Amino acid sequence: MDGKNFGTLFAEKGFVIRNSNAFIKEATNVDLTELVDKLTDLEKRINSSSNIVDFSKSIISKLDEIDVLINSDEYTKLSNSDKLRAFSDCVQKIRSKFAVVNNYVKAEENVRLQRNNNDSIVISVDQKSANLDKDTTLSPLERNQQVEALFNEKLMALNAYNRALANFNEYKKAYEKSVKNFNLVEFKNELLALANELQEASKELALSPENKEKLQNAITGVHSEISYYGLESIKSKEEFDALCKRYGLESVGLSKKTEVVKDETIKKEKKDEVKKEKSLLESVYDKLVALNPTVKFALKDKANDKRFDGRIEASVPVGNLNLPEDFYHMNNGISNKFSTNKDQILVEIGELKLNNEKKETKELGHPLRNPDMVADVFKELVLLNPDVKFELKGKSNDARFDGKIEASKPASSLELPDGFYYMNNGISNKFSGDVNKVTIEIGELKQKEEKHKPKEYETLNFAKDEENKPLVLDNEKNDEKPNLREDLINRLFGKLNSNGEPEVERNDEAGLKPDIIDKAQEVVRNLTKNCKVYEGKHYAVKKSRTAVIGSYAKTLLTFGGISTVILGAVGTPVLAAAAVGVGLGAAVQKLYSKLVANTDIKIEALEGTKYENDPKNAPVSVIAYHEAKDALMDIYKKRKTGEIKSKVKDYTEEELLDDISPRFGR
Amino acid sequence: MRVDTVITLDNDVNCLLLDKASYNDENYFLSVILDESEEPSDEYIVLKEIVENNQYSVERIVDEAILTELIKLFTKSFGEKVDNLPEFDDNKTSNL
Numbered sequence: 218m219d220g221k222n223f224g225t226l227f228a229e230k231g232f233v234i235r236n237s238n239a240f241i242k243e244a245t246n247v248d249l250t251e252l253v254d255k256l257t258d259l260e261k262r263i264n265s266s267s268n269i270v271d272f273s274k275s276i277i278s279k280l281d282e283i284d285v286l287i288n289s290d291e292y293t294k295l296s297n298s299d300k301l302r303a304f305s306d307c308v309q310k311i312r313s314k315f316a317v318v319n320n321y322v323k324a325e326e327n328v329r330l331q332r333n334n335n336d337s338i339v340i341s342v343d344q345k346s347a348n349l350d351k352d353t354t355l356s357p358l359e360r361n362q363q364v365e366a367l368f369n370e371k372l373m374a375l376n377a378y379n380r381a382l383a384n385f386n387e388y389k390k391a392y393e394k395s396v397k398n399f400n401l402v403e404f405k406n407e408l409l410a411l412a413n414e415l416q417e418a419s420k421e422l423a424l425s426p427e428n429k430e431k432l433q434n435a436i437t438g439v440h441s442e443i444s445y446y447g448l449e450s451i452k453s454k455e456e457f458d459a460l461c462k463r464y465g466l467e468s469v470g471l472s473k474k475t476e477v478v479k480d481e482t483i484k485k486e487k488k489d490e491v492k493k494e495k496s497l498l499e500s501v502y503d504k505l506v507a508l509n510p511t512v513k514f515a516l517k518d519k520a521n522d523k524r525f526d527g528r529i530e531a532s533v534p535v536g537n538l539n540l541p542e543d544f545y546h547m548n549n550g551i552s553n554k555f556s557t558n559k560d561q562i563l564v565e566i567g568e569l570k571l572n573n574e575k576k577e578t579k580e581l582g583h584p585l586r587n588p589d590m591v592a593d594v595f596k597e598l599v600l601l602n603p604d605v606k607f608e609l610k611g612k613s614n615d616a617r618f619d620g621k622i623e624a625s626k627p628a629s630s631l632e633l634p635d636g637f638y639y640m641n642n643g644i645s646n647k648f649s650g651d652v653n654k655v656t657i658e659i660g661e662l663k664q665k666e667e668k669h670k671p672k673e674y675e676t677l678n679f680a681k682d683e684e685n686k687p688l689v690l691d692n693e694k695n696d697e698k699p700n701l702r703e704d705l706i707n708r709l710f711g712k713l714n715s716n717g718e719p720e721v722e723r724n725d726e727a728g729l730k731p732d733i734i735d736k737a738q739e740v741v742r743n744l745t746k747n748c749k750v751y752e753g754k755h756y757a758v759k760k761s762r763t764a765v766i767g768s769y770a771k772t773l774l775t776f777g778g779i780s781t782v783i784l785g786a787v788g789t790p791v792l793a794a795a796a797v798g799v800g801l802g803a804a805v806q807k808l809y810s811k812l813v814a815n816t817d818i819k820i821e822a823l824e825g826t827k828y829e830n831d832p833k834n835a836p837v838s839v840i841a842y843h844e845a846k847d848a849l850m851d852i853y854k855k856r857k858t859g860e861i862k863s864k865v866k867d868y869t870e871e872e873l874l875d876d877i878s879p880r881f882g883r
Numbered sequence: 884m885r886v887d888t889v890i891t892l893d894n895d896v897n898c899l900l901l902d903k904a905s906y907n908d909e910n911y912f913l914s915v916i917l918d919e920s921e922e923p924s925d926e927y928i929v930l931k932e933i934v935e936n937n938q939y940s941v942e943r944i945v946d947e948a949i950l951t952e953l954i955k956l957f958t959k960s961f962g963e964k965v966d967n968l969p970e971f972d973d974n975k976t977s978n979l
Contacts, residue, residue, distance in 0.1 A: 281894055327938055337885060377937050384937075748916065748926050749896045750943045756892035758939040764889050764899055769971075769979045771887070772964045775901045778913045778927035779957050782950060795951045796958045804962040811968050856971055863973050 223249045227466070229500075230257055236465025243464050252464065259457040260468065263450055272446050273318040276439060280308055283435050289751055290428045300421040307415045311439070314408060321392040324385040326759055331374075331381040333629065333761060336639035338374040342367045378638060386635070401447045412440040497562050498527035501551075504541040505529065511599045511607070512538065515569050525550055525565035532609075533592045535566040590655040591620030594634060594644075598622065601632035606662055618643055618658040628659035629763050769857075772808060773850050780843035793835035805842050812852050815863035820848050884912065884932050884939060889921075892941065898930065899923060904956035911944065913957050929953060 223244075227234065230253050234240045244252075287293050293301065312319070346367055349360065416436050424432060461467060502516045509531075517528040531538060536546055543553040552563040595609045606625040613621040624631060629639050636646040645656040750756065766774075779801065783792045809823045823845050855861040884890060886903050897917040904911050910932040915923040929950060930941040944950060971979065 278895060285894060323938075330939060331937060381937050748928065749894055750892065750898075750916065750928055750930075752943045752945045755933060755940045755942050756894060756896075758884065758941060759891045759893050759895075761884065761888045761890045761939075764887050766887055766899075767979050768964070768968055771901065772961065772968060774899070774915055774923055775913065775957070775961050775964060777923075777925075778901055778915060779954060779961055781925070781927040782913070782929060782957075783954060785945075791947065791951050792954050796954050799955045799958045800962050801958045804958070804965045807962075808965045808968070811965070811971060814971060856973070857979060859973065863971070 226250065226253055231469055232256065232461075232466045233469050234465055235467045239463065239465030252460070256457060256460060256466070256468075259453045259460070263453045263457060269318060270322060272442070273315040274322060275442055277312065277315055277319055279435055279439050279442070280312055283308060283432060283439075285749075285751070286428050286432050286435065287422070287424075288754070290424050292423045292425050292428075295423040297421065300418065304415070304418040304422055307411060307418050311408065311411045311415065314404075314411070317388075317392050317395045321385075321388040323757075324381070324388040328378070328381045328385045329632075330758065330761065331378040332633065332638040335374040335378040336629070338370060339640060342371045382636065401451065405443060405446060408443045409440070412436065412443055416440070497560060498529075498564065501527075501541060501544075501562060501564055502529055505531070505538060508539040508541065509533075509596075511596050511609075513569055517567070520565040521567070522549065522565055525563045527562070528565040528567055530567040530569035532569045534568075534589060537589055537592050537596075538566070590653050591622070591657055594637070594655060594657055595622050597634040598624070598631060601634065602626070605631065608662055610660065613658040615642075615658055617656060619655050621658040621660055623660040623662035625662045627661075627763070631659070769812075769853050773846070773853055776805065776808065776842075776849070777846045780839055780846055783839045784843050793839040797835040797838055801842065802838060805845070809845070809849065812849055812856070816852075816856075816861055817864065818852055818861060820845050820852075884910070884941075886912070889917065890914075890939075890941070897921065898928070898941075900930075902957050902960050904953050904960070906949065906952050906956065911949075911953050912941075913953075 224234075226249065232253070287304070346364070349355075349363055349367070352360075355363070419432055419436055422429075422432075457468075499516065502514060505512075506514055513532040515530040517530060520526065520528040535549065535551065538546075538551070540546065540551055541553075544551045545553070547563075549567075550563060550565045552561070554561045554563060591611075592609065595607060598605075599607050602624075608623045610621040610623055613619070628642070628644055631644075633639070633644055634646075637644045638646075640656070642660075643656060643658045646654060779796060783796055806823065809820065813819065823841075852861060884900060884903075886900050889897050889899050891897050898912075898914040899917055900912045900914045902913040904913070912930045912932065914928055914930055916926040916928065918924045929944045931944050933940045933942060944953075969979065
């Protein structure tokens, strides 16, 4: 390192040598550039701190898991009530530590949910009202009543959204206030003490051995998460302080950096003054780039206007730029000349011409309205959606919109700025309390390399472990694989007779043995033993997102759902009879016909008519349908991927002649 | 809540809503639980939509009387879906 410049280097990075003796003693054999880099890196780690919102979400989710474990375990009620209460109180105390953050997070989720809901209702009401206008059969009274109903529907959704938004803003304020005097170490110590208390309290509970182990793991998870939270930040601070002490350094922060630079540079010659001015301009440029990640900048050699010390061009107007500390906006530029900073500069900010934007200006007919607002929203979108790529496109082809932004994800999946909601093809804040209203088209950003697609459920893999097994459509021909239908019928009804029907002694109207209910319940338990959604418990909807799903895949899944729900309740055959009574058999047959059309594929269980439309046989039919659902899904997947193709039609000689005859005038 | 959406419950379970039915002024959804890789599992449930203080929540329904009525509605809807399915065309499988 050049010994003459280390003072400047430290000053530029915001450090002052307070203890010169310590510095001279310790810095002799040290690479000072490395030292500065190390300190800067540590400073970044300290300031990046840990994300309290994510931490809070994670802990709350773990506490929810603990609640589910306790509430779902039948042995819990055998616990001593005082000890159970002590445990619950402890969980509640930990929750209360996150109450502010949790309220904030929940309010944010609710706003998003209401925004989605409002958007879909706006679209639906628009559609219904368009249809209503076309309907000439309604009487004046009916028409008025329907319009009123649509109006109220839209208004209610909007009011719900606005209430959610007001609620969110309130909690956001409370959250911001709470983090101002936040002491990480103190916060962690309190939480760790409570986690220990929770651990002790859990030992006093009566639980099944399986859940006891799960509970211990969950509590250990809470403890570990608290222990590791913010550890990097704390460690970095300790290391940073130790290094500063050793080298006699003091961090004076960004605001004082230029002051220190000035102290060093005033001693330089006039030649260096030009260099300094240039580096000051570069420094402003760097800060602008850092503060405005979505804006394109270009550093120019000199200003067009002689009043300025230099020129920087930006892709957005000067008024839209976030400025470095002490700087303010002026006409066509920015300056810090009224600050206490001795190093003052006037920078001309010009317009950065972007080739593609110029082209659009010529091509598009609609003027770009609210350009500043569109740019502001663009910046907010970029900050709120770090994983999404955006491009500010300027004008929209559609006159309803004030501008256009392209995104690599659909508008409905974006985090939106406060006051905005989704609408068809875009976003808007026209119903917010904001004075500046803007409606922006959100287009699809075509990416060259990796194009993001929403999850497509039609290509889902339903049985990964079965992937390499051959397609078996006719279970009766499969000697190796157990026949699910036979297995289920055996378990529920006893053995099958030679006709493939259950050998049951029909001693009640439904044709079921009394012990079948017990056996059915066993099947239900097996089907639902891993299900994490328990009956009788309310689950809040944290978020919702649109799924893209093909018509066949959706129909097949719906069929799977119906047959599974019926099978789950087969203990009383009413459900099966109800479904068969409204045409489940006919619908399954039709689905099967469509899926295997133009192929040689057959599913034996669906070929015959023996299971159809006899209410007494309804449970057996449903079991057969349930068995067939996997085979149907398999056919669908293989047809979709082209593994099963339509047959090429074999023409008879006559058909062939008929087909070609028009071309030969026959 | 709408059909063709994935909802995430507060216990982090994801459910794909397949069909909706209204019964006794309540909305119910036939849904499939998604596994960790967001693939449909073999677990299908019927959820009742609950709206309280502008917050959506759901409850799993196992009551057989309600399920019987809902199964009729879901089955009818399934029949209509099947009727509306396009013919399988090997060359146009993207939207099937």
